[in-house]
Amino acid sequence: MTRHADLRDLAVDDLRTSIRAGDYQGHTAGLAAGRLQVNLAIMPETYALDFFRFCQRNPRPCPLVGVTDTGDRMMRTLGHDLAIDTDAPAYAVYRDGDFVENRPNVSDLWRDDLVGFALGCSFTFEHAALAAGIPMRHIDCNRTVPMFRSNIQTVRAGSFGGGMVVSMRPVKPADVDQVRMISAEFPLAHGAPVHVGDPAAIGIADIGVPDYGEAVPFERDEIPVFWACGVTPQSAALSARLPLFISHRPGAMLITDVDERANPPVLDLTI
Amino acid sequence: MTRHADLRDLAVDDLRTSIRAGDYQGHTAGLAAGRLQVNLAIMPETYALDFFRFCQRNPRPCPLVGVTDTGDRMMRTLGHDLAIDTDAPAYAVYRDGDFVENRPNVSDLWRDDLVGFALGCSFTFEHAALAAGIPMRHIDCNRTVPMFRSNIQTVRAGSFGGGMVVSMRPVKPADVDQVRMISAEFPLAHGAPVHVGDPAAIGIADIGVPDYGEAVPFERDEIPVFWACGVTPQSAALSARLPLFISHRPGAMLITDVDERANPPVLDLTI
Numbered sequence: 227m228t229r230h231a232d233l234r235d236l237a238v239d240d241l242r243t244s245i246r247a248g249d250y251q252g253h254t255a256g257l258a259a260g261r262l263q264v265n266l267a268i269m270p271e272t273y274a275l276d277f278f279r280f281c282q283r284n285p286r287p288c289p290l291v292g293v294t295d296t297g298d299r300m301m302r303t304l305g306h307d308l309a310i311d312t313d314a315p316a317y318a319v320y321r322d323g324d325f326v327e328n329r330p331n332v333s334d335l336w337r338d339d340l341v342g343f344a345l346g347c348s349f350t351f352e353h354a355a356l357a358a359g360i361p362m363r364h365i366d367c368n369r370t371v372p373m374f375r376s377n378i379q380t381v382r383a384g385s386f387g388g389g390m391v392v393s394m395r396p397v398k399p400a401d402v403d404q405v406r407m408i409s410a411e412f413p414l415a416h417g418a419p420v421h422v423g424d425p426a427a428i429g430i431a432d433i434g435v436p437d438y439g440e441a442v443p444f445e446r447d448e449i450p451v452f453w454a455c456g457v458t459p460q461s462a463a464l465s466a467r468l469p470l471f472i473s474h475r476p477g478a479m480l481i482t483d484v485d486e487r488a489n490p491p492v493l494d495l496t497i
Numbered sequence: 498m499t500r501h502a503d504l505r506d507l508a509v510d511d512l513r514t515s516i517r518a519g520d521y522q523g524h525t526a527g528l529a530a531g532r533l534q535v536n537l538a539i540m541p542e543t544y545a546l547d548f549f550r551f552c553q554r555n556p557r558p559c560p561l562v563g564v565t566d567t568g569d570r571m572m573r574t575l576g577h578d579l580a581i582d583t584d585a586p587a588y589a590v591y592r593d594g595d596f597v598e599n600r601p602n603v604s605d606l607w608r609d610d611l612v613g614f615a616l617g618c619s620f621t622f623e624h625a626a627l628a629a630g631i632p633m634r635h636i637d638c639n640r641t642v643p644m645f646r647s648n649i650q651t652v653r654a655g656s657f658g659g660g661m662v663v664s665m666r667p668v669k670p671a672d673v674d675q676v677r678m679i680s681a682e683f684p685l686a687h688g689a690p691v692h693v694g695d696p697a698a699i700g701i702a703d704i705g706v707p708d709y710g711e712a713v714p715f716e717r718d719e720i721p722v723f724w725a726c727g728v729t730p731q732s733a734a735l736s737a738r739l740p741l742f743i744s745h746r747p748g749a750m751l752i753t754d755v756d757e758r759a760n761p762p763v764l765d766l767t768i
Contacts, residue, residue: 275542278549279564283574293550303554303652381574
């Protein structure tokens with residue numbers, strides 16, 4: 227099995243070939259530097275209109291950057307040859323509101339009535355924060371960012387609703403204002419933080435036990451800063467008890483062809 | 498019948514009461530200063546998913562700022578009491594791809610399967626341009642901005658596609674860079690121009706004969722500057738031959754409660 231370190235220097239086409247072949251099923255932080263990575267939400271067309279509304283009404287956790295035609299496996303506005311059923315390293319499959327399994331691809335599960343949505347991802351602002359000298363602990367630790375189900379309520383659309391999933395990064399108090407400004411510049415990467423400082427205030431009982439991803443250590447004086455997270459749709463789809471809902475495995479994103487600072491849709495893909 | 502001049506100083510609530518009562522059916526430029534005005538697109542749910550995709554893929558002409566639940570006449574994320582069937586001054590009704598009639602409201606046509614979409618409008622950037630000292634001729638003339646069907650192709654979604662409708666404003670060459678920068682700051686108000694200078698290059702035969710709105714005079718040396726226009730969905734729905742499609746009458750927009758510089762959805766409507 228290919229390791230993360232083996233892939234760091236690969237161009238996006240080679241990386242995609244490797245992932246499509248099933249050679250790598252891990253997280254994608256730091257891979258294909260500069261390319262937009264996206265969260266995936268795949269569901270039957272019956273639910274797609276309400277999910278579209280859910281994204282429109284909740285742009286912080288669900289910044290929509292692409293959507294397929296019904297039954298089309300290709301995300302055509304984000305890449306030349308970008309297949310949503312094979313090109314994320316790992317998928318999570320949910321049925322009737324329950325997690326069923328992780329899979330390296332979902333080609334066997336594909337149906338002509340499925341619609342795929344791509345949502346922006348926090349990696350974009352993380353790169354900008356790192357460039358400004360603000361450390362990202364989970365990257366230093368080579369872990370998937372810790373994510374928590376919060377009690378911050380989303381705006382309901384049909385059967386989609388419930389609490390927002392948030393990602394957490396330890397930040398020194400002196401850096402909070404800067405990291406807030408930097409992330410606010412990327413509304414398609416979840417934008418500014420939704421909470422700073424007190425996990426209990428947003429319904430998180432234990433900052434050391436994330437619901438998704440992996441815990442990270444705090445350094446002296448650091449405080450937890452929380453951002454809306456693209457795993458929110460997975461949580462919303464669970465509560466909606468969709469008969470079939472497919473996403474990437476948290477942290478193992480779909481890597482697109484487009485620049486991570488672009489504002490999709492990107493229609494001129496001559497890159 | 499109430500005239501535009503009678504309404505200029507009304508607060509948004511009083512203005513809406515007057516429009517809802519059918520007292521005013523004209524254009525809304527300059528009314529309820531500072532409030533976001535939006536284009537309307539109302540259609541049966543059967544077409545709503547493709548229309549959503551059309552907006553996502555064509556954000557310049559179709560910057561989506563709100564969408565109703567199916568059958569709900571209220572645009573709840575943009576106002577406390579904002580009814581899409583009565584609160585635009587005038588509506589245009591299309592059936593099977595043909596314009597049928599203008600109406601002061603569409604309450605009698607309402608059906609439980611209709612979905613309403615709100616799209617940003619160029620008034621927002623016009624106000625910013627005026628504040629920067631750049632004149633807007635159609636406002637000086639108290640006319641509806643001239644709009645043209647262009648040959649700039651939209652990105653298709655289902656049955657929605659075809660040429661972009663563009664609005665045109667005469668600008669002095671020395672002001673073009675500034676008006677471009679100002680409008681680019683408002684992506685939800687159509688953003689930067691899509692063409693500068695040559696009507697024929699984008700398929701417009703006669704700049705004096707707009708397809709929608711009213712012609713405006715050019716002053717010496719001014720050149721035509723074109724922006725993507727929120728009437729594009731009307732043109733797309735015509736070519737899609739929807740059995741029923743309802744929009745505002747071009748220029749007679751739906752006036753919302755929210756600040757025109759806000760980035761909808763605006764979820765805290767305590768304004």
